[in-house]
Each structure stands twice: as structure tokens, then as C-alpha cells.
Amino acid sequence: MTGSDTNRAIDAVWRIESARLIAGLTRIVRDVGQAEDLAQDALVAALKQWPESGVPDNPGAWLMAVAKRRSIDLIRRRTLLDHKQDEIGRELEIHQDLAVAEREAAIDDDVGDDLLRLVFIACHPILSTDSRVALTLRLLGGLTTDEIARAFLVPEATVAQRIVRAKRTLSEAHVPFEVPRAHELAQRLSSVLEVIYLIFNEGYSATAGDDWMRPGLCEDALRLGRIVAELVPREPEVHGLVALMEIQASRSSARLGPTGEPILLLDQDRARWDQLLIRRGLTALERAETLGGALGPYALQAAIAACHARARTADETDWTRIAALYDALAQLTPSPVVELNRAVAVAMAFGPAAGLELIDALTSEPSLQAYHLLPSVRGDLLAKLGRHDEAGAEFKRAAALTRNARERALLLDRAAAAARDA
Numbered sequence: 001m002t003g004s005d006t007n008r009a010i011d012a013v014w015r016i017e018s019a020r021l022i023a024g025l026t027r028i029v030r031d032v033g034q035a036e037d038l039a040q041d042a043l044v045a046a047l048k049q050w051p052e053s054g055v056p057d058n059p060g061a062w063l064m065a066v067a068k069r070r071s072i073d074l075i076r077r078r079t080l081l082d083h084k085q086d087e088i089g090r091e092l093e094i095h096q097d098l099a100v101a102e103r104e105a106a107i108d109d110d111v112g113d114d115l116l117r118l119v120f121i122a123c124h125p126i127l128s129t130d131s132r133v134a135l136t137l138r139l140l141g142g143l144t145t146d147e148i149a150r151a152f153l154v155p156e157a158t159v160a161q162r163i164v165r166a167k168r169t170l171s172e173a174h175v176p177f178e179v180p181r182a183h184e185l186a187q188r189l190s191s192v193l194e195v196i197y198l199i200f201n202e203g204y205s206a207t208a209g210d211d212w213m214r215p216g217l218c219e220d221a222l223r224l225g226r227i228v229a230e231l232v233p234r235e236p237e238v239h240g241l242v243a244l245m246e247i248q249a250s251r252s253s254a255r256l257g258p259t260g261e262p263i264l265l266l267d268q269d270r271a272r273w274d275q276l277l278i279r280r281g282l283t284a285l286e287r288a289e290t291l292g293g294a295l296g297p298y299a300l301q302a303a304i305a306a307c308h309a310r311a312r313t314a315d316e317t318d319w320t321r322i323a324a325l326y327d328a329l330a331q332l333t334p335s336p337v338v339e340l341n342r343a344v345a346v347a348m349a350f351g352p353a354a355g356l357e358l359i360d361a362l363t364s365e366p367s368l369q370a371y372h373l374l375p376s377v378r379g380d381l382l383a384k385l386g387r388h389d390e391a392g393a394e395f396k397r398a399a400a401l402t403r404n405a406r407e408r409a410l411l412l413d414r415a416a417a418a419a420r421d422a
Contacts, residue, residue: 006051009059014043017060018142019227023114024064026177028071032121033167036139038074042067115140116231117177119224123192126173131166132195134159140227141220151217152202153209189232193241193298196224200245204252208403212262218249229284239288240299246281247305250274262410266314278309300329319349336365344377352384372401376411383418392418 018039025035042063056062122136137143137151145163149156180188203217225242232238254272257263285306288299295303304325311317326342339362347355359378368374379394395415399408 006055007047009055010043010046010050013046013055013059013063015142017063018043019118019140020060020115021063021067022139023118025067025071026118026121027114028068029074030177031171032118032139032177033171034074035071036167038067038070039063041070113179115227116179119192119228119231120180120188121170121175121177123188123195124170124175125188125191126175127166127169128162129195129198131162131169132191133198134162135166136195136224137199137220138163140224143220151214189235189237192228193237196221196228197241197245197298199224200248204248206404210405211260212404212406213252213256215252218245218252221245222249234291236288236291236293237296237298239284239291240296240302243281243284243288243302244298244305246277246284247302247309250277250281250309260406262406265308270312270314273309281309282306294332295328297329297333300325300332304329317348319345323349336362336368337371340368340371340374340377347381347384352381356381356385370401372398372407372411374398375401379414379418383414383421388418388422392416392422 021039021042022032022035025038026032029035029038045066046059046063050056118139119136122139123132127135133152134148137148138145143151145160146156149159152159179185199217200221203214203219203221206212206214222242222245225238225245229238229242250273251265251268253274254268254270255263281302285299285302288295288302304322307318307322307325323342323345326338326345330338330342339358343355343358343362346358356378359374359381362368362374363378375394376398379391379398382388382391382394392415395411395418399411399415402408402411
């Protein structure tokens with residue numbers, strides 16, 4: 001194996017093993033920042049040794065062994081330093097600290113438990129949304145700071161600062177390395193799912209830049225969602241989120257034209273939809289439904305996506321059921337964006353005039369004033385009603401609001417088409 005082959009292998013190993021490595025080390029040193037530093041030290045050791053010795057049969061175990069030895073050294077230095085500062089009465093405590101650390105390092109604990117604890121730490125509500133996203137991609141996704149920065153079109157220094165600040169906040173707040181107790185589990189799990197779906201959405205419909213999609217982020221989010229679903233298999237909303245992402249991701253190759261231009265849902269070639277991802281999504285949705293109780297917001301959105309996935313053609317889509325599901329979603333999590341999506345479903349089920357009536361009621365909503373999809377949807381309904389001049393103006397307004405170059409071009413094309421039809 002050449003040096004470049006070894007480096008590629010190390011990169012692949014890191015992507016696979018880094019989350020488990022950091023999770024196990026956090027259990028030992030009780031500080032996620034130090035755990036990541038130790039994991040990086042082990043990676044550096046691999047980069048030095050593996051090109052000469054070859055990649056070991058169990059590379060994850062090799063990295064963990066190196067990192068655990070260094071974690072023991074770290075704790076020993078830390079406790080000896082404390083001892084020098086306060087020698088009286090510390091001898092027994094030092095031996096106890098070292099014994100606990102060595103016992104933790106020796107335990108082949110359930111990796112799933114450690115991973116789940118790391119998930120809850122990375123997505124802790126004490127952190128800002130941007131920090132939770134960056135830290136999750138770094139610790140659980142195995143992405144470098146540069147990769148995260150390029151994915152979200154922000155400076156690398158900004159991402160680095162978010163990660164450093166997040167780790168410092170967790171350390172200073174003494175956030176415990178544990179799965180939340182029952183009374184706070186729902187809130188904390190909601191934060192985890194929010195972060196994963198934010199990552200997925202940025203990949204599925206990029207908010208800015210020259211590309212409409214960033215598939216790598218979708219893949220990272222799907223991987224994280226599948227991991228969490230394995231770790232908490234009795235939580236229906238986790239399976240609901242996985243179902244939603246699997247089904248949406250199934251359309252990825254059909255959402256882009258030959259030059260990267262967006263293709264809207266009803267215009268897509270459904271033969272290009274990934275049937276394996278659809279089957280996985282429908283299975284996850286069924287799992288969420290069989291766990292009992294009312295469907296949560298992610299499972300309801302997955303049920304909506306399933307209506308599209310089951311329709312062989314756009315004309316076969318059950319828009320009446322989709323409108324009913326949006327009614328349920330609006331009652332469960334009322335928001336202007338949900339109302340906008342409900343209006344689209346109503347328009348498809350009962351005619352553009354019915355949808356436009358709902359849309360017009362949203363035009364004064366403050367939170368939607370800069371949301372490009374409001375004038376975009378309104379333009380579409382106006383065009384269907386033959387009001388082409390008004391439709392063109394709405395498409396132009398939507399184009400001015402979006403920060404995505406591909407979407408802007410699509411909206412301007414629709415404005416030009418409306419002008420030709422006027």
C-alpha cells in the first residue's frame with residue numbers, strides 16, 4: 001500500500017471511528033474538549049506509524065488504545081499537579097482518581113451508551129444553534145473545521161471559534177457526560193433532532209451559494225439520524241425524522257438538471273427516485289407509527305413525504321390526505337411556514353383560488369417578509385389563475401430575496417415565462 005493509499009485509509013477510518021473514539025474518551029476524562037484533543041493525538045500517531053507498519057487489522061481499537069494510554073497520562077499529570085498544590089490529605093484521593101481512570105479505560109463499555117451521551121452533549125441546549133451544528137459535525141460527523149466552513153459558506157475562523165466556544169461553555173458549565181433523565185429527555189432529544197434536521201436541510205436546499213444542493217451534508221445528517229435511531233429505538237420521533245430524511249434524500253438525483261439547475265417536485269422524473277431509500281424511509285415511518293401514540297412533527301412530515309413517494313406520477317398524488325396531514329401539523333406545531341405549506345396542499349387539492357386565499361392571509365406575517373418562498377408560492381398560484389402580470393412581479397420579488405444563485409435563476413426564468421404569457 002502506497003503512502004497516499006494509507007492516508008486515504010486513515011481518513012476513512014477517522015470518519016468511521018472518530019465519534020466512538022471521542023465518546024469513549026469523554027467517559028474517561030469527563031471533558032469533551034480534552035477527549036477530542038486526545039483523539040487527535042491518536043490520529044497523529046497513526047499518521048506517523050501506519051505508513052511504515054501498515055493499517056492494523058482493527059484500526060479503531062488501535063486508536064482507542066493509544067488514546068486511552070494518553071488519557072491516563074493526562075489524568076496522572078493533572079492529579080499530581082493538584083497534589084503539589086495541596087499536599088495534605090490528597091494522597092488517597094489521587095490513588096482513587098487514577099484507579100477510576102484506569103478502570104474506565106479498561107472497560108469495554110457499551111459503545112452505544114458513550115455515543116448517545118456524546119450526542120446529547122454536542123446538541124446541548126446551553127449552546128447556540130450554530131455552535132450545536134458545528135460541534136455535532138466535528139465530533140460526530142468527523143468533519144474538519146475547513147469542511148464545515150465550506151459546507152455552510154462561512155469563514156473557517158468563524159467555525160473554529162464556534163467549536164472552541166462550545167467546548168469551553170460545556171466545560172465551564174460542568175455539563176455531565178450522561179443520558180438525560182426521564183423528565184428532561186424529551187426536550188434534550190428535541191434539540192438533537194433539530195440539529196440533525198438543520199444539517200440535512202442545508203444540504204437538501206442550500207440557503208446560499210452557487211449550488212442548490214450539498215449532498216455531503218444530507219449524507220452526514222442521514223448517518224447521524226440512523227445512529228440515534230439505533231441508540232434510542234423506542235422513541236418514535238427519531239424514526240419519524242429518519243423516515244423524513246430517507247424519503248426526501250431519495251429524490252436527490254432527480255432534483256437537479258444537467259447543469260445543476262433545480263427541478264421542482266412535480267416536474268421530476270420519478271424513475272430517478274432511489275427506491276432503496278424510499279423503502280428504508282417507509283419502514284422507518286412504519287416503525288414510528290407502531291410505537292404508538294400520536295405522530296409527532298417529524299413523523300407527520302414523513303407521512304406527507306410518503307404520500308409523494310407512493311404516487312407513481314405527480315397526478316396520482318393524494319393531495320387531500322397531504323392537506324389533512326398539514327392540518328394536523330399546524331395544530332401540533334403552529335407556524336407561518338407550516339401554514340404556507342398547508343396552503344400549497346390546499347391549492348393542489350381544492351384549486352389555486354382556495355390556496356391563494358390562505359396565502360394572502362400570510363402576506364402581513366412579519367416572520368415571512370424576507371422569506372422568498374412566500375412570493376414564490378403566491379406567484380405560482382397567480383399564474384395558475386391566469387394573473388400573469390402579478391405572478392411575474394411575485395417571482396421577481398422572490399428572486400430578490402433568495403441568497404441561492406440556482407434558485408434565483410429559476411425564479412427569474414419563471415418571471416420571464418409569466419411575462420410571455422401575459
